[in-house]
Each structure stands twice: as structure tokens, then as C-alpha cells.
Amino acid sequence: MFKHFLRFRSFCVLASALFLAASCQENRMDRFEREAKEFTEKKCPQSFDNGIVLDSMVFHKGPENVMQYCYTVSGPFDDENIFSKLMEEIKPKMLSGVKSAVDLKELKSSGVTISYRYMSSKTGKELYKMNFTKDDYHMRHGL
Numbered sequence: 001m002f003k004h005f006l007r008f009r010s011f012c013v014l015a016s017a018l019f020l021a022a023s024c025q026e027n028r029m030d031r032f033e034r035e036a037k038e039f040t041e042k043k044c045p046q047s048f049d050n051g052i053v054l055d056s057m058v059f060h061k062g063p064e065n066v067m068q069y070c071y072t073v074s075g076p077f078d079d080e081n082i083f084s085k086l087m088e089e090i091k092p093k094m095l096s097g098v099k100s101a102v103d104l105k106e107l108k109s110s111g112v113t114i115s116y117r118y119m120s121s122k123t124g125k126e127l128y129k130m131n132f133t134k135d136d137y138h139m140r141h142g143l
Helices: 002-043 080-100 102-109
Strands: 052-060 066-073 113-120 126-132
Touching (some): 002 052, 080 113, 080 126
Parallel strands (some): 066 113
Antiparallel strands (some): 113 126
16 A cells, blocks of 8 residues: 555656646747747847848747747848858858857757748748757757
């Protein structure tokens, strides 16, 4: 009887821990969603060099949680072939930036995919999209 009680107690402790972990994770995802919306409302659009504008930051909750940075490209880089070649060249540097970015630490520790989407101002079509998953930015000695 005592063994059954200990098993039941262990099960209850484990179930409570899993429930708390799941509810904390859910709250964290809700917070990411809210913060992305607030960032967009307060700080977008943001213009950068070479005709690139950050239009919004959107958090997509789901089986794969994704923080997406949405940009519009205009000017000389608003060409799918030119922009794709440029992005392929700088993709390793962007991954390095994601790995070392302190402001992305909580997203990375939660396993969130970091996504960058670039749209053409001329055509409205997607020029380029890159996603960095936890497998991409995972580092052995912390985030």
C-alpha cells in the first residue's frame, strides 16, 4: 500500500511539474505574440540602408513557434535574382548574428524559429525567406 502511495505521489508531482512547465511555456508564447505586436505598433516601419524597410514583427504560435521579421525591399535590390544571390552570401553572417544576439536569447531558449521574410515593393511577391530553427542556432555552451 505504501509503495502505491509513493508511486501515486511521484506521479502527482511529475504531473504538476509538467502542467506548470506547459502553462509557463504557453504564457511565454502569449507574451512573445504580444511583444511582437507592440513592437510593430510602436517601432515600425523602420528604414535601413539600401531601400530595406522593417514593416512588422509577427509571432506565429503553433506546433512550430515562429518569430517573423517582415521586410519590404525597394530600389536596386528589388530584384529576385540579385536579392537571392546577396542573401545567400550573407546568410552565414545572419546565422552568426542570430546565435550571438542577446536580445533573442529567450526566443532561442524556447526553441522558437527566427524567420526573415523579404517582399518586393514593385511586385508584392516574396523575394527571399530564411528560417533559423533551434537546430541551426543551437550552441553547445549556452545561448
